[in-house]
Amino acid sequence: MAKDDTIKGKSVGAVQNGLRILRYVSELGTPTGVNQIARATGVSASSSFNILGTLVQEGLITFDDDTKTYSPGLGLLGLAAPLLTTNPVELVTPEIEELSRKHSSLICLWNITADERIVLSNRASSSKTVRVDMNLGARLPAYVGAVGRCYAAFQNPPEKVLRQTFDKLHWQAAPPFEDYLADVETARKCGFAFDFGNLFTGLEITASVVTDAMSRPRYGLSGISIAGQQSRAQIEGLASDIKRSADWIGANLFGSSHVYR
Incomplete structure (x- = not known):
């Protein structure tokens, strides 16, 4: 960014x-x-x-x-x-704070675990009077929401396996599997994904994933706002910035392909 x-x-x-x-x-x-x-x-x-x-x-x-x-x-x-003894999550705090300030959204950094869960490790919220917040340590399945669509795009499981995983996910307003699959394909091409009220009713989410040098997803990075607070153009602008930030974090934490800033 x-x-x-x-x-x-x-x-x-x-x-x-x-x-x-x-x-x-x-x-x-x-x-x-x-x-x-x-x-x-x-x-x-x-x-x-x-x-x-x-x-x-x-x-x-x-x-x-x-x-x-x-x-x-x-x-x-x-x-x-x-920096060698500093928690990597703390190193990216200025980045997510800047994203939150610029886009007036809750920005969340999710640690992707070996058992395919995402755990909220860091967050930054905007100064809006009415805003979204989430507790640190919150856990979700790795394949759910906007982060989940991006994660699925990188993992690229066979469609049958993805369908079985999808059927076990819990959403407040589950999308049809065909829509979810189309979103995964879009995320594979553009590097980010959206969730409009599926994971949590009334919330709009955009996300990307931070990968290491082996292109393995290590963190999810998401922006969350209350539905209707931002225009579609603003949400798409947030998605682009989240993708750039995810690339930058991956380059600096894991040595993935560097993005000059």
Whole structure:
């Protein structure tokens, strides 16, 4: 989710290029030369050379003089050290708070468990006088609701197996299986899904999932509002931002394909 509209100050191009190069070298994991780095990041070769030199001086990147290649440096561990003992759920709190503020919705982060349940691990609510809230620790089947449609899209079970799972789910207003299946297919294509009053009557939900480097769903990210509070265009805007945030969280927590911001 772009934050240019919420953070004061002008973006500094040199800093952005430096971070882009640092991320690329860190994620690549193998030594690489300046020309490849320039091509991959879109930063000119001359600028890449100068930025790499600065990063080498700071210990964030190492340079092999024999092969003329660059690799991640131990200095990165020093930067990351304060985060290594932090609960990953806490690290994404600013992200979900910003989503909630921007879209005036309850934003929920759901941990996906090995027994295919989702557990509410973190949440941020808007400042609206009348708003939705949920208790931390709330548990739901992984295949239910908007998160469930996305989860089903990633798991991709045979239709017969999905039908058997669907028949065991509890909804306040269950959709027809054919509609649910169509929603799963849509989620597979666009990366997000909706639930309009099926899971909880009177609530509109949009969601995406956070995946790891192996494309396994690890968290669900959902936005919830009272029916009628937001237009369809606003709900679709929330869905797009939730998808971008889910991709960004996956990249930073699990090293999945990075989304530059």
